[in-house]
Amino acid sequence: MDEPQVYARLTQIFEDVFDEDSIQLTSELTAKDVDGWDSLAHIRLILTIERAFKVKFSTSEIGKLQNVGELVALIKARA
Amino acid sequence: MNALYSELQWLPRAPQEFTERLKNLAHSDDPPGRALKALALHALDLNQLTKLAKAIETARTKACAGGKSLDPLAPFRLAVLSNSTIDLIVPALVASAARHGISLEVVQPSYDQVAQEALTPDSKVNSSKPDAVLFALDFRALPLKLSPGDAEASSAVVQGAIGYLQALRGGIESNSNAVCIFQTFAPPPETHFGSLDRALPGTLRNLIEGVNREMAEFVLGSGDVLLDVAALAETVGLANWHNPQLWNMAKFSFSDEFIPLYADHVARTIAAIRGKSAKVLILDLDNTVWGGVIGDDGLEGIKIAQGDARGEAHLAVQRLALDLRQRGIVLAVSSKNTDEVAREPFEKHPEMLLKLEHIAVFQANWNDKATNIQAIAEELSLGLDAMVFLDDNPVERGLVRKLLPQVLVPELPEEPAYYARTLAAAGYFEAVSFAAEDLQRAGFYQDNAKRASLQRQVGGVDAYLASLDMTITFQPFDATGRARIVQLINKSNQYNLTTRRYTDPEVAEMENDPDVFTLQVRLSDIFGDNGMISVVVCRLGGAEAWEIDTWLMSCRVLGRKVEHMVLGEILRHARAAGIRKLYGTYRPSGRNKLVVDHYARLGFTKLDEDGLGLTRWEFFIDGAEPETAPMKAVSQGFAAVGEKARA
Numbered sequence: 001m002d003e004p005q006v007y008a009r010l011t012q013i014f015e016d017v018f019d020e021d022s023i024q025l026t027s028e029l030t031a032k033d034v035d036g037w038d039s040l041a042h043i044r045l046i047l048t049i050e051r052a053f054k055v056k057f058s059t060s061e062i063g064k065l066q067n068v069g070e071l072v073a074l075i076k077a078r079a
Numbered sequence: 080m081n082a083l084y085s086e087l088q089w090l091p092r093a094p095q096e097f098t099e100r101l102k103n104l105a106h107s108d109d110p111p112g113r114a115l116k117a118l119a120l121h122a123l124d125l126n127q128l129t130k131l132a133k134a135i136e137t138a139r140t141k142a143c144a145g146g147k148s149l150d151p152l153a154p155f156r157l158a159v160l161s162n163s164t165i166d167l168i169v170p171a172l173v174a175s176a177a178r179h180g181i182s183l184e185v186v187q188p189s190y191d192q193v194a195q196e197a198l199t200p201d202s203k204v205n206s207s208k209p210d211a212v213l214f215a216l217d218f219r220a221l222p223l224k225l226s227p228g229d230a231e232a233s234s235a236v237v238q239g240a241i242g243y244l245q246a247l248r249g250g251i252e253s254n255s256n257a258v259c260i261f262q263t264f265a266p267p268p269e270t271h272f273g274s275l276d277r278a279l280p281g282t283l284r285n286l287i288e289g290v291n292r293e294m295a296e297f298v299l300g301s302g303d304v305l306l307d308v309a310a311l312a313e314t315v316g317l318a319n320w321h322n323p324q325l326w327n328m329a330k331f332s333f334s335d336e337f338i339p340l341y342a343d344h345v346a347r348t349i350a351a352i353r354g355k356s357a358k359v360l361i362l363d364l365d366n367t368v369w370g371g372v373i374g375d376d377g378l379e380g381i382k383i384a385q386g387d388a389r390g391e392a393h394l395a396v397q398r399l400a401l402d403l404r405q406r407g408i409v410l411a412v413s414s415k416n417t418d419e420v421a422r423e424p425f426e427k428h429p430e431m432l433l434k435l436e437h438i439a440v441f442q443a444n445w446n447d448k449a450t451n452i453q454a455i456a457e458e459l460s461l462g463l464d465a466m467v468f469l470d471d472n473p474v475e476r477g478l479v480r481k482l483l484p485q486v487l488v489p490e491l492p493e494e495p496a497y498y499a500r501t502l503a504a505a506g507y508f509e510a511v512s513f514a515a516e517d518l519q520r521a522g523f524y525q526d527n528a529k530r531a532s533l534q535r536q537v538g539g540v541d542a543y544l545a546s547l548d549m550t551i552t553f554q555p556f557d558a559t560g561r562a563r564i565v566q567l568i569n570k571s572n573q574y575n576l577t578t579r580r581y582t583d584p585e586v587a588e589m590e591n592d593p594d595v596f597t598l599q600v601r602l603s604d605i606f607g608d609n610g611m612i613s614v615v616v617c618r619l620g621g622a623e624a625w626e627i628d629t630w631l632m633s634c635r636v637l638g639r640k641v642e643h644m645v646l647g648e649i650l651r652h653a654r655a656a657g658i659r660k661l662y663g664t665y666r667p668s669g670r671n672k673l674v675v676d677h678y679a680r681l682g683f684t685k686l687d688e689d690g691l692g693l694t695r696w697e698f699f700i701d702g703a704e705p706e707t708a709p710m711k712a713v714s715q716g717f718a719a720v721g722e723k724a725r726a
Contacts, residue, residue: 016098016126019133040166043328047335048126059328 001079006072013052017045027069053079084315085336087343089489089505090122097127101134111138112149117484119178125338132170135177152182155349158209159185160193162220163332171342179350197250205254212257217332218264218287226281233280237289244294259303263291265312267321304511306348347509357487357507358461360403361452363470364414364421369393374420374573374670384430392495397432399499404437408508411440413451415637417672418443445673447540447638448475449482467507473606481543544639547604549710553648555717556590556597563611564599567631572670574632576677594619596652600645602636612636613645624660625653640708646681647705654700663696
């Protein structure tokens with residue numbers, strides 16, 4: 001799966017998780033930029049991503065994530 | 080098979096436009112209760128449940144402000160006390176409750192404040208005056224000190240845990256008098272010694288088992304309610320249920336994969352407290368109660384015997400139905416069959432577990448099933464929301480869901496071996512108590528029930544048929560279709576006007592006979608391809624006339640006006656061939672009473688009738704316009720007009 005495909009699927013997932021259909025995903029996007037992206041929504045996001053891409057992340061990987069770019073890199077490394 | 084549980088496979092899949100329908104709801108002025116329940120009646124994942132819960136909260140706030148309710152959803156306030164993170168579970172509870180007819184408001188105190196909330200009179204929980212308090216505790220909430228091999232210490236630990244739970248209950252009882260719902264504890268999969276844990280006092284597994292047993296006893300004796308989470312976890316597997324990573328990261332007491340399942344179990348328990356559990360199981364017969372079609376396969380042909388894999392699957396359905404009846408669930412039958420044909424297996428088949436005396440209302444006729452189910456409900460004087468309808472046919476299920484949305488209709492998998500398990504997993508008959516009168520109930524309804532009369536038809540069948548998005552395809556007989564044509568000609572009994580049987584070579588001959596007009600008919604719909612479902616053979620019979628030698632149809636597509644479409648197709652080709660008149664014959668075979676009025680319904684005129692019930696009919700083609708049905712028609716493979724006749 002190449003980067004544009006990952007972004008496309010991720011956009012759907014973000015829309016689904018945050019119930020918001022105007023999210024523009026960029027690699028610099030962080031939790032601060034999205035309404036409702038608190039620690040619990042973050043877990044729901046990660047769980048949805050794991051299921052959608054059929055991947056599993058380690059606790060430390062999840063803890064280290066700083067922005068969407070890092071998330072995409074992590075997915076690409078696994079999927 | 081875990082997907083049955085984790086994906087709630089007894090519910091239909093969520094529609095593509097789920098989010099859109101939710102959004103439209105927010106802008107609509109209609110009372111939203113019914114629409115919210117309709118959306119909740121799908122298998123929803125955690126994100127969909129979260130969205131639905133948000134819509135329910137919004138609708139409730141709006142309704143409250145206007146002094147209205149979320150009718151037909153009944154209000155219920157539930158306080159949840161937990162030692163784990165339940166923030167993702169709460170929305171799932173709200174959405175799943177709507178599925179069970181409840182408008183649920185959840186009171187959620189701060190994380191891990193179980194004892195404080197239960198015991199303090201003016202705590203958030205107690206001052207909210209909840210209808211029920213759910214103690215959503217897992218084993219980590221209990222002081223379970225291990226004491227391997229020490230029976231005395233082990234018993235003291237169990238008593239300590241029970242004492243703690245009873246103290247919580249006492250607090251709620253005296254401070255808000257709400258019903259308490261206690262969960263059994265799912266043991267973790269990790270063992271201490273191994274198999275010995277089961278037997279040895281003081282191991283974690285042994286302690287948890289002791290707590291569960293004692294708790295079940297005090298709950299049953301006190302009027303409180305038990306939610307058997309341990310059984311749920313065992314059903315899906317303890318190693319799947321417990322997720323150590325999620326516990327470490329976020330204090331989830333079980334895997335997120337099972338939040339929809341858990342929430343549905345909480346919701347069905349609340350519905351049971353409110354008396355909303357189903358009371359009647361309505362059974363389809365062919366391919367549900369037995370394997371095969373009684374009208375076609377006959378008493379010897381249906382599969383119901385022990386030792387036959389297919390038969391045992393259907394016996395399991397019968398056994399489950401009988402077990403339900405024993406605890407007071409009323410059984411009824413709705414089958415598209417001639418009445419006496421449908422009753423035959425009950426009366427004569429030695430392997431049938433279900434007998435006529437177990438069935439309170441027996442509806443075997445050719446009406447649509449929505450009409451029949453309504454008649455059953457009226458006959459029993461019970462609401463449609465008390466009815467569960469079990470049918471292997473997705474089209475029948477779709478029709479009933481569409482026309483009677485209150486009726487509970489489980490989806491069924493392809494494999495009949497899983498029918499009984501799927502019905503049981505849906506939990507329609509959840510009960511929170513059991514009394515002696517429950518044992519009598521099925522018999523009570525039975526005494527009062529008599530065969531319901533079915534004059535009225537449920538409206539909207541045409542609209543439903545249109546929604547099936549059917550395509551009917553007409554072709555002349557050909558080599559590709561021959562095997563199935565021969566099979567239908569030799570197997571169909573019920574929808575068969577003349578019951579003439581032909582061999583493979585005879586059918587092959589018709590393909591090239593210029594004096595014979597043939598049709599093989601296929602039907603597809605949104606549920607998939609039904610394959611070949613009708614066969615017609617017309618022979619040149621006198622000047623400018625066709626004699627309809629054979630007309631048969633699979634009963635699976637009954638009630639869809641396929642026969643009207645077939646007549647239209649015959650007329651089209653007849654006109655092109657210069658034919659002006661059709662002759663039809665009904666030959667009674669003992670199995671085809673279903674079609675005694677076939678030609679009358681299609682507008683043929685009766686010519687004569689002999690002493691044995693054989694009738695002859697004619698139809699003038701000029702100017703005739705048969706009724707059409709909402710489906711797309713495709714003709715392929717026909718020679719240009721008259722070509723075959725000239726050949």
